[in-house]
Amino acid sequence: MTTLRGKRGVALITAMLITALSGSLAAGLSWDNALDVRRTMAMLYRDQAIQVAVGSEGWVRKILKDDLANSENDHLGEIWATEIPALPIDAEAVQGTIYGKIEDLQGRFNINNLIDGDGEIDKPSFEQYERLLEALDLDVRLAGVTADWLDADQTASIPDGAEDDLYTGFTPAYRTANQPVTNVTELAALDGMDRQSFEILLPHVTALPGRTAINVNTATTAVLRSLGPNISLGDAEGLVQQREEGGFVDFSNVFAPLVAPELQQWIAETSNFFQLKAVVQIDTVRITLFTVLHRGGVEVAPILRSLGTI
Ligand SMILES: [Ca+2]
Ligand SMILES: [Ca+2]
Missing domain, CATH: 1.10.40.60 (EpsJ-like)
Structure with missing residues (x-):
């Protein structure tokens, strides 16, 4: 009798152990499975976000192309320079937001000009x-x-x-x-x-292929100061006031007395290099794409892409 009860006890403990083991195994499997799904979704969202960001280049290229057809100079009051708030992405397969900003890279000092x-x-x-x-x-x-x-x-x-x-x-x-x-x-x-x-x-700096001019309509205050040995902070701020949003009316006349003689030929009121910064968020995945665009003649082409924070 005692032996039979003992055997039943062992069987019960064994059954309980098996149930506990299979339960924890199932929980482990479903946790792993959930992680796998999450990882795959993150990769998928990242791919989608990159595609959306690269796709926005087409839109920016059109803006820059239209700008070239419709204006003689490039300044901060133009459509390309307008900062746009985050817009929703609402396609069947993709839901998220995109934010974009175009910057004139010729408002910065091109370090490749150093050689x-x-x-x-x-x-x-x-x-x-x-x-x-x-x-x-x-x-x-x-x-x-x-x-x-x-x-x-x-x-x-x-x-x-x-x-x-x-x-x-x-x-x-x-x-x-x-x-x-x-x-x-x-x-x-x-x-x-x-x-x-x-x-x-x-x-205030950029790295563009070959030698480039500074666009005085978009240059930062520090870059304006760099153009000549005697441009004080007050002078540069005065120049920014003077150009307002529409750019200088006659930039050559304004800058002739200020800019170092050897740099006179390297100032301009137009630009050929722009940078798109596109930030795309899909679910919890967020990517930032930087694209350098070259506007030569009528064509606008991407020449460098990088993903990251700068
Ligand atoms: Ca323009
Ligand atoms: Ca060296």
Whole structure:
């Protein structure tokens, strides 16, 4: 009798154990399954978000193309410069929001202007860059360091240069570009460029292919100051007031007495390079696409895309 009761007890405990085990196994499986679904959805939403962002380039290209057909200059009062609030994406398969902003990259200093066609430092542009750093209260030493990063040789500029022999001593070690760069984020790698300086400098610089002019209608106050040795903060603010939203009526006359003589040919009231920043949110997935667009002749073409925060 006792043995039979004992056997029943063991059977009951075994049955309870099996139920508990299969229960926890099922819970584990459904948790894994839920994670798998979530991961797959996130990947799907990310792909969709990128497609939507790239698709918005078509819209921007049309805006820039129409602008070229309808205006003689480029200024901040034009349609392309209007910031648009987030718009809903309401297609059958995709639900979310998109926010877009177009910026004129020729309102910024093109760091590739620092070197000439032979890969040597262009002195007038170098001095302009020094003035930009000064206007932003940044370390002027960064001018020499940036120029060395771009120039073809391995001879550190005096007094403020840095070439491979310095960077290869870093951990991890790396080398200078020694050629024009495609993305200003490379400046973050410069010796002496801390995060704070980089964030201050970033809105005022760009990396465009070849030599480009500054559009005085869209240039930042600091970039306007960089154009000549005697443009004070007050002068630059006065210029921004004067251009208002419609741009300068006669920019050549306004700037002739202010701009350094060698830079006169590098100021303009039109632009060929723009940047689209598109932020797309689908469900919990959010992506930011930056596209550099080149407007040459009547065509507007994307020349560089990057995903990220800058
Ligand atoms: Ca225009
Ligand atoms: Ca170099």
